[in-house]
Amino acid sequence: MIISRLFKPLSALADDELMQRVSGKDDDRAYDELYHRHARKLMGFFYRQTDGDEALAADLTQDTFMRVWTARDKYSGASFRAWLLTIAYNLLKNHYRHSEHQRRYEQFAMQTREEAADSNIVEILDGEAMDLALKALLEKMTPGNRLLFSLRFEEELTVPQIALVLAIPEGTVKSRLHTLIQSLKQKLRSS
Numbered sequence: 001m002i003i004s005r006l007f008k009p010l011s012a013l014a015d016d017e018l019m020q021r022v023s024g025k026d027d028d029r030a031y032d033e034l035y036h037r038h039a040r041k042l043m044g045f046f047y048r049q050t051d052g053d054e055a056l057a058a059d060l061t062q063d064t065f066m067r068v069w070t071a072r073d074k075y076s077g078a079s080f081r082a083w084l085l086t087i088a089y090n091l092l093k094n095h096y097r098h099s100e101h102q103r104r105y106e107q108f109a110m111q112t113r114e115e116a117a118d119s120n121i122v123e124i125l126d127g128e129a130m131d132l133a134l135k136a137l138l139e140k141m142t143p144g145n146r147l148l149f150s151l152r153f154e155e156e157l158t159v160p161q162i163a164l165v166l167a168i169p170e171g172t173v174k175s176r177l178h179t180l181i182q183s184l185k186q187k188l189r190s191s
Contacts, residue, residue, distance in 0.1 A: 015080035023072040031072075034080070035065055041155070042088060048150055049092055049143065060095065064088045082161040085151065089165050096143065137187055145180050152177060 010018065010033040021030035039061055046057035067087050075083060138146055151162045159177070163170040 016077065019072075019075050019080045019083075020077065022069075023075045026072070031069060034068070038081070038084060039065065042084065045085075045088065045150060045155060046092070048138075048154070049147055050095075051139075056095075060088070060091050063091050067091070078164075079161060081155075082157065082164050085155060085157065085161075086165045086167075089147070092147070133188055134184070137184060148173075148176055148180055 010029055013021075013030075013033075015034060015037065018027075018030040018034050021027040022034065042064060043057050043061045046060040047054060050056045050060070064084065064087050068084065071087070138149060141149070148162070148166075151157045151165060152159075157165065159170050159173050163173045166173065
């Protein structure tokens with residue numbers, strides 16, 4: 001029984017346990033397991049945030065995992081997923097800041113300073129027609145709103161985790177989510 005605990009397969013370990021192996025022992029196999037668990041979802045996150053630029057999403061995904069490896073000693077043992085998305089968010093910010101997307105970054109930064117309150121978008125997502133209408137609205141959103149929506153409803157982060165990723169107070173996250181959801185509800189009802 002003790003032997004089975006010592007030789008637990010990597011696939012049976014939680015993300016945080018894997019990251020502790022990576023940060024403590026430079027465990028390549030644990031790092032590979034984390035990559036295989038999260039790379040596809042992270043690629044999807046970047047794909048949505050970059051208006052479907054697959055090559056850029058792939059580059060940002062690789063850059064994120066490179067930073068996970070180089071910052072492995074700085075991992076504090078908190079939620080690995082929130083830590084990973086914090087790194088991803090910072091890379092995305094840097095991309096907007098240092099690319100031809102300067103205008104989009106400025107809109108994104110301005111949007112992240114505004115306040116609003118929390119609600120539940122799930123109650124209006126009923127049926128295929130609503131999904132298509134929602135998808136069309138998301139494509140027209142500012143990068144800041146699309147990111148906020150993605151973190152909450154696609155990545156399923158909690159308000160405290162979103163606050164950690166965006167480095168803003170939880171109250172600000174709640175208010176922005178509320179404003180975003182109210183706007184989406186209004187637009188979905190009128191369409």
